[in-house]
Amino acid sequence: MTDHKIINDPVFGFIRIPKGVLLDIVAHPDFFRLSRIRQLGGANMVYPGAQHTRFQHSIGAFHLMSKAIRTLQTKGVEISEAEATAVEAAILMHDIGHGPFSHVLEHTLTSGVNHEEVSLMIMEKLNQEFDGRLTLAIKIFKDEHPRHFLHQLISSQLDMDRLDYLRRDSFFSGVTEGNIGSARIIDMLDVKDDRLVVEKKGIYSIENYLVSRRLMYWQVYLHKTGVAAEHVLINALNRAKDLARQGVELPCSPALQFFL
C-alpha cells in the first residue's frame, strides 16, 4: 500500500498525487470532466498534436506547484503543511469551471459568466462535499489569505498555470522553440515582502520566457486558422440561438438545448 497515486505525464514523467484531499479532487467526476476538454480549442486544426486536455494541464500545474513550494522551503520561506496542500489544491482546481471551447462559450451560451466564476462555484460545491477541507484553498484562490505570494503562485505573471501551459502547448503542438525553462525559473523563485520575486541571475531565463510566450501567441494561440475556426463556431451557435428563439427545433443534446 502506497500513500499516493501516480499519473504518467509525457511532459514531466511520473507525477505523484498524495492520498487525501488532493487525490479526492483528482478522483472527482467534476475534475475528470476536464479530460474531455481540450486545452487549445481550435489550434488542433493547425497543429494536429494539440489534443491535450485541461485535465493534463491541471495535473502538470500541480506538479510544478509542488516543486515551487519545495524550492521556496529550501530557501527558508516558511510554508506550513496546510498552506502547501491548500495551494496545491487550488492550482488543481483553477480551471475546473472550463467548458468546451471556453472562450467560444463565453461569447455565446453563457454570456455574462466567465470560466473563473464557474470555477469558484464548483470549488464551493466541492468544499461542501469535502466537509470544508477546501476552505483555505479557496481563500488563497480568492487572494483572501494574508500571505499573498501563495496566490501569486496561482495567478500572476509567473504563476504555475502559465509555466505549465506554455511548456505543454509547446510539447504537444510540436513548436519546440516555445519550450521555456520551467525548472530553471522555479529554481530562481523567492519571496520578498510577501511577493514572489526572481533571483537576479534569472533575468535571461525570464526574458527567454517572455519571448517564448510571444512566439507561442504568434504561432499557436492566435494562428489565423484556429481563430477562424472558433469564429465559425461562434457564428453557428449564435445562429442556433436565433433559430431556437424562433421556435425551430434543433437536433442537439439536451445539455446544449438548455442553453439555447
Add this chain to the structure above:
Amino acid sequence: MTDHKIINDPVFGFIRIPKGVLLDIVAHPDFFRLSRIRQLGGANMVYPGAQHTRFQHSIGAFHLMSKAIRTLQTKGVEISEAEATAVEAAILMHDIGHGPFSHVLEHTLTSGVNHEEVSLMIMEKLNQEFDGRLTLAIKIFKDEHPRHFLHQLISSQLDMDRLDYLRRDSFFSGVTEGNIGSARIIDMLDVKDDRLVVEKKGIYSIENYLVSRRLMYWQVYLHKTGVAAEHVLINALNRAKDLARQGVELPCSPALQFFL
C-alpha cells in the same frame, strides 16, 4: 510558392506532404474526420496524455513510408515514382474507415463489418472523386499488385503502421520504454525475392521491437481499466439497441440513431 504543405508533428518534427494526390487525400473531409477519432479508445482513462488521433497516426505512418522507400531505393531496390506515390497514398488511407472506439463499434453497431472493409469502401469512393488516381494505391492495399513487398510495407509484421503506432503510443502515453528504434529498423529493411526482409545485423533491434510491443500491450493496450471502460461502453450500446428495438425513444444524435 512551395510544392508541399508542412505538418508539425511532435513525434517526428516537420512532415512534408507533397502537392498532388497525397495532399488531396489529406485535405479531404473523409480524411480530416480522423482528427476527431482517438488512436487509443479507452486508454486515456489511464494515460491522460493518450489523446492522439488516427489523423496524426496516418500522417506519421506516411512519413515513415517515405523514409522506407528512400532507404530501399538507395539499396538498389527499384521503385517507380508511381509506385512510391501509390504506396504512400495507401498508408495514408489505411485507417480511413475507422469509427470512434473502433473495436467497440465492430462489436455492437456495425456488427459484421470491420474497419478494413469500410476503409476500402471509402478508398473506392475517393478513387472515383479523384478520377482513378488511387487505382494503383488500392491494388497495393489489396495485395493485387505483382510486387508484394509494397503491400508488406503497409500490412505485415513490420509494416509502417505498427512502426508508427508503437512509437506514437509510447510518446503520448508517457510509457517511454515502449520507444522502438523506428529509424534503425527502417534503415535495416531490404527486399529479397519480392519479400521485405531485415539485414542480419538488425536482429537485436527486431527483438527489442517485439519486446517493446509486448510491453505496450501489457501496460497500455490491455490495461484493465481501459479494457473495462470499453466493455461498459459496449454494454451501454447493446442496451440502447435493445431499448430502441422495443420502441423506446433515446436521446442521441441522428447518426447514432441510424445504427440502433
Add this chain to the structure above:
Amino acid sequence: MTDHKIINDPVFGFIRIPKGVLLDIVAHPDFFRLSRIRQLGGANMVYPGAQHTRFQHSIGAFHLMSKAIRTLQTKGVEISEAEATAVEAAILMHDIGHGPFSHVLEHTLTSGVNHEEVSLMIMEKLNQEFDGRLTLAIKIFKDEHPRHFLHQLISSQLDMDRLDYLRRDSFFSGVTEGNIGSARIIDMLDVKDDRLVVEKKGIYSIENYLVSRRLMYWQVYLHKTGVAAEHVLINALNRAKDLARQGVELPCSPALQFFL
C-alpha cells in the same frame, strides 16, 4: 543561501547535491578527476556522441539512488537518515578508482589490481580526510552492513549503477531504443526479507530492461570497431612496456612512465 548545489544534467535535468558529506565528495579533486575519464572507452570511435564521463554517470547514479530511497521509504521500508546519506555517498564513489580506458589499463599497466580495489583504496583515503564520515558508506559498499538490500542498490542485477549507465549510454550514443524505463523500475522496487525485489506488475519492465541491456551490449559495448580500438591500445601499451624494459626511452608523461 541554499542548502545544496545544483548540477545540470542533460539526462535527468537539475540534480541537487545537498551540502555536507555528499557535496564534499563531489567537490574533491579525486572525484572531479572522473570528469576527464570517458564512460565508454573506445565506443566514441563509432558513436561520436559517446563522450560522456564517469563524473556524469556517478552524479546520475546518485540521483537515481535518492529516488529509490524515497520510493522505498514511502512503501514503509525504514531507512535512517544516516543510512540514506551513506548509500548515496557509496554510489557517488563506486567508480572513483577508474582510470582512463579502465579495462585496457587492467590488462596492461595495473595488472593484478582491478578498479573496484582502487575505488575502495580511494574511499578509505577520503574517509581519513573526512574524519570517518564515510565509515558507514564503506561498510555498505563492502556489504558489511547488516542491511544487505542497501548494498544491492549499489551492486546487483538491478543496481542504480546499471540503471544510470544504460539510460545514459543510450542517450549519448543516440541508440535511442536502449532507453530503459528507469523511473518505472525504481517505482516498482521494494524490500522483502532484506532483499531488493520488484513488484509483480513490473515484470514486463524488467524484461524490457534485460533486452535493452543486451541490445546495448550488441550495438555499443561490444561493437567491433570500439573493441578493436581497445585492442590496438592494449598492444601499443604492452609494446611500450617491452621497450621500456629493454631500456628504450619513450616520450610519455611521468605518470605513464611510472607504470612502464
Add this chain to the structure above:
Amino acid sequence: MTDHKIINDPVFGFIRIPKGVLLDIVAHPDFFRLSRIRQLGGANMVYPGAQHTRFQHSIGAFHLMSKAIRTLQTKGVEISEAEATAVEAAILMHDIGHGPFSHVLEHTLTSGVNHEEVSLMIMEKLNQEFDGRLTLAIKIFKDEHPRHFLHQLISSQLDMDRLDYLRRDSFFSGVTEGNIGSARIIDMLDVKDDRLVVEKKGIYSIENYLVSRRLMYWQVYLHKTGVAAEHVLINALNRAKDLARQGVELPCSPALQFFL
C-alpha cells in the same frame, strides 16, 4: 552495398554521409582529429554534459546544410549538384583548423594565427590530396564564388554553423531553453538578389533565436567559472613559455614543446 555511411547523432538522429568527396573528408585523419577537441573549451567545468566535440558539431552543421539546400531548391532556388556538394564540403571543414582550447591557443601558442587561417591551410592541403575536388568548396568558403548566398550559409548571422552549435550546446549542457527551432528557421530561408533572407512569417522564430543565443552566452559561453578556467590555462601556458625561453626544460609532449 549502400552509397553512404550513417552517423548516429543524439541531436538529429541518423545522418547520412554520401560516398565520394564528403565521405572522404569525414574519413580523413585531419577531420577525425576533431573528435578529440571539445566544442566548449572550459564550459564542462560548469556543465558536465558539455563534452561534445567539434567532430560532432561539424557533422551536425553538414546535416543542417543538406536540409537548407533541399529547402531552397524546393522554393525554386537553383543550386547545381556541384554547388550543393561544395557547400556541404565547406561546412564540414569550416572548423578543421581548430586546436584544443582554440581561443586559449590563439592567445598564447599560435599568437598571430587564428583558427580560420589554419582551417584554410588544411583545406588547401586536402584539396591537393583530393586532386582539386575541393576547389569550389574553398572558393565558396572564401566567398570568391559569384553566388554569395552559398557563402552566407556557411558564415553569416544565420549560418548553419550557428544553427547547429546553439542547438547542440543547449542539448549537451542541459540548458534546454537555449533550444532554437532550427528546423523552422531553415524552412523559412529563401534567397533574394543573391542574399540569404528569411520569410516574413519567420520573424518571431528569428527573435526567439536571438534571445536564445544571448541566453546561451550568458549562461554557458561566458559563465564566470568556465572563463576563469581558460584564464588559468592561458597564464599557465604563458608562464611555461617564459620558463622555456629561460632554458628550463619542461615535462611536456613534443608537439607542445614545439610551440614553447
